Amino acid sequence: MSTPTSAGTILTVRVRRQDRPQDRPYTQIFEVPYQSDMNVISVLQAIAARPVTADGQATTPVAWDCNCLEEVCGACSMLINGRVRQACSCLVDELLRQGPEISLAPLTKFPVVRDLVVDRSRMFEALKKVRAWIPVDTYADIGPGPTISTEQQEQMYPLSRCMTCGCCMEVCPQFNDASDFIGPAPIAQAALFNLNPVGKMTASERLRALMGPGGITDCGNAQNCVKVCPKEVPLTWAIGKIGRDTTIEAVKRWLLK
């Protein structure tokens, strides 16, 4: 561990930028005065307040995606010192222990919109594909929901914390623009809704959506996903579960033929 950083220190921040989706990326270096309690968001805010590169060139503020700043909305995923994570919960003091420079780059598995902003609509589309919802009869007042045990709740809650941030997709070797693989996050959502007593009634629909091309069998079992998930969603557990359930579903379908 290096010595604590003091006020007056200047941070060197290397940002991979891209003006438009079709343009070539380039790198700019910024110098930002260090403050205690800084995170990567406040570094980017400091750049916006003074958009000048280290060599004194005026430039545009870096575009990035964020909203809640407390790691619950999933917006600010990016590569920080080469590692995928949320910018808001990434503290500068922690980065400085790794080295004197901070590097920021957009996710590589999604199309870049501008600078650090990427288009993750593919993830939201995947949630439609696996029918990630409870198909209730009506929103009218027809009484309480099913009785659920603490044990069931404790199985569902961790799956339900997925923010669709895309970290798991970024590190998945099978998920890229050359493959149709749906990726870990939507598979975990299928598992979540198949655990719910009402969701269970339509479990086959979700399983079938994961049985074709791009489905569960495309998972290469690299297990990178679960290591980077900021919310510790039990992704590999869910993938295993869906794997078994789709096998049973396939046998059932074969028997009923």
Place this chain on the structure above:
Amino acid sequence: MSKQRVVIVGGGLAGLAAAMQLAEDEIAVDLISMVPVKRSHSVCAQGGINCVNKFTRAQGDTEWNHFEDTVYGGEFLNNQPPVKEMCYWAPKVVDLADRLGVPFNRSPEGNLAVRRFGGTLYKRTVYAGASTGQQLLYALDEQVRRWEAEGRVKKYEFWEFLGPILDDRGVCRGCVAQDMFSLEIKAFPADAVLLATGGCGLIFGKSTMSMVCTGGASARAYRAGALYANPEFVQVHPTAIPGADKLRLISEAARGESGRVWVPRKKGDPRHPNEIPEAERYYFLEERYPKYGNLVPRDIATREIFAVCKDGYSVNPNTYAVYLDLTERATGVKAEVLRRKLGAILETYQKFRGVDPLSEPMQIFPAVHYSMGGLWVDYERDGHSGGLRLDSPRNQQTNVPGLYAIGEADYQYHGANRLGANSLLSCIFAGLIMGPAIRALFRDLPGGSVDKQPARLFEQAVGRCKEEMAALLRKDGPENPYRLHRELGELMTRNVTVVRNNAELKQTLVELDRLGERYERCGLSDRGPWTNQTLSFTRALGDMLMLAKVIARGALLRDECRGAHYKPEFSIAPPTAEQPDELREQARQWCRKYHAQNQQWLKTTLAKWTPQGAEFSYEPVECDSIAPRPRTYGLKGAEIIDEVWKAEVAEAAGQKAAAAH
């Protein structure tokens, strides 16, 4: 499907609840949001959602009690019919959320688990860990996705609302919005526009709110003629973690699960908190408010924390902070139990402060959290129930026909102070009742449906927005909008939050004018035509400056203390005499002054935009069910006030009955 369309702006709990209800009612919806709706600010709500439940009912609790706690908490500034309707709906709203798959914590028997929140003595709050807002939002997001897949809802994510479109009779006919990537500006014709665009915490710079919570959409509706109500009522949450970019909330649930607020009895005690013995800790909320303890309403807890720090008891030599203690030693609750019930906030503190709150007390301080004020909306009272007539198109409608506001964007439910765990309820409730309201509106549209409107109306509106954008993009002055925002936030936080006084408020207005002039000399460091975040931010900064003035002037004009609005120069001195008769006489005086204050100020503030600035007026509050009374929350030494007030009310009622005889 009817041919009428509704535009909903904002995809937090209120907007999504409205979208799914309208979709079920076969009304076509365009849903516009600056962020993918799943990332809306509702995800930040942590502690839970209030409703009378099996457990509280067994102790004699009723919907009426929830209603009463809510208006007492809001110091009677909330119109009662909508609040009453909401509290009677609360159990139904929670049943629905439960059916939608929200993973609420459970009791051993499989019922919804409950905990206590501020401003009530009942355990009326159900919860999903300490991320209830996120879990509720996801359930609603999933339902809207279901309707999206069926073609009943069309989402426009990364689109920004620029303003409503009004016809020559002043009826709202849709809105203009901008694609935040391509900067395309487009009209969305509609027979009703629902603003579900949340609060305006960014006016205070750093707050617990998300980055989209600028109040920009409300400001644009206000600028177009919608009234803005109770702007001066801003909730400052007692417990947040200070940070460089944001103040992160530590939910009231921490105190609901036995967390205790304290400072060392000795000022500047240098010892580690774990080494300070029980007898040397000052649990100031518990000592001063023995009945409610750490769960007094937020405005009171915030003022007490603020005062104790000002008196020199801060636990951090560099800044103001007090301890919020969740260790087993203070709470008597086992760590694994708290981990299950509060996991998400424990993680947040650990991640951002690097300390496990179960092993040592957290350092916290108040932060701007919620806008009780917002766009003025109407309602129609049901003469029979005292609640709402749900089939009325007036419910949640602003003074602009066809323009509605729901959720934190409206002013309707929380009066002068919101109770914890009531916001998720008010958002979902207001969204759901848009179903019957919009169906009623469509049965008899004022001036016919939108497809009869000339194309010119929409072209002109788009044209105006394009001109405004071009003017903004031309700005090349020396002032940086991000730096101006920082100054605005510091100014507003310093003078218009916990403690307010007229001299500082007047000075704030002068400084806001100066900031406004500097805003005119802004330069955009990005003037490009693609994903221009500086453009969007600078536009919102103009809106924030406008609303900041409305907030500060509202605060300057209201010469009283009510809920979150605290002006010591107008506080009524509490009785202090030792001699009982004298004490009683002082209490009588106090009650007389309180009554006079209500006569003058128990009114909704209304701000109307004019080219010269806001024009203020006041309208009476409908207190038809529960009569206003002093709001003491059992403060030690203030019992005499409650006693005298009760006696005087009884006496007045007796005289009235005798006169009627």
